[in-house]
Amino acid sequence: MTHRHITVNGRRVDRPSYRTRPGDVVAVAGRSRGLDPFVVAAAGANAPAGEPVPYLVADLSGLTVRVERQPERREIPVRCDEHLVVEYYSR
Template identity: 60%
Template sequence: MNQSRPKAKRSRALGIALTPKCTRYFERRPFPPGQHGRRRRTESDYQQRLLEKQRLRAQYNIREAQLKRAFAEAARRDGKTGDNLVSLLERRLDAFVMRAGFARTIYQARQQVVHRHFLVNGRRVDKPSYRLKAGDVVEVAPRSRTKPPFQLAAAGAWAAEKTPGYVSARLPELIARLEDLPRRSDIPVICDEQLVVEFYSR
């Protein structure tokens, strides 16, 4: 999804670092961008819910329509709607590629998927929104394995300090498996999903 606004400014506006590179900018200026960014603002309930929704969207790099569809499906399922929503988003192929350590950011993961670098259960998939099921195996296509980004990934350059429990990755072989459906407590996303539910339920 194309965004005209620089990621560092978006990170400061949302209050979270969207990429590792943005972290140092955010730490240096941990306040919203703009002339009045340093001022303390009293946010309304609506603004707080809107901010959480925007944070969730930004961390998965999805459009508003995609988030709405995911929310509608989460609301139909048993259990807490917020937990269901984050779990559904986490099962997107681009999100899994990033969690497995094949890509440094969600933006790079999306580009790699669109460029047809991945196989799911032996079949090539080029849709970032493709939803994985427990037991699905994702691997880098044989012809793509020699490309520099995947050589770095195989060396563990982008592996998280703690891989979520639902992801089993063998980076030297560039292969990963979704072991189980993601649980909210294991998903490393900064968001109060209950506020997102309240935003869409208003």
């Protein structure tokens, strides 16, 4: 899938690195809702296991997510040792 199927606050985004802010609504574009991956997602087949993230409010049936607030670093599930990245680029 590419980013052309996604909107933020009703406007198509033109890059995957688009930065959202609290209150923004990220959604699947209207014509894209019928595509197989999005139909499967709306049925909940790809729902993540475990606790939902506290900084997002998802509506699977509507294929939307609202950004409630900026996440704290400890809430972001990234497997990365930041100090190693800083060490590498500080050479």
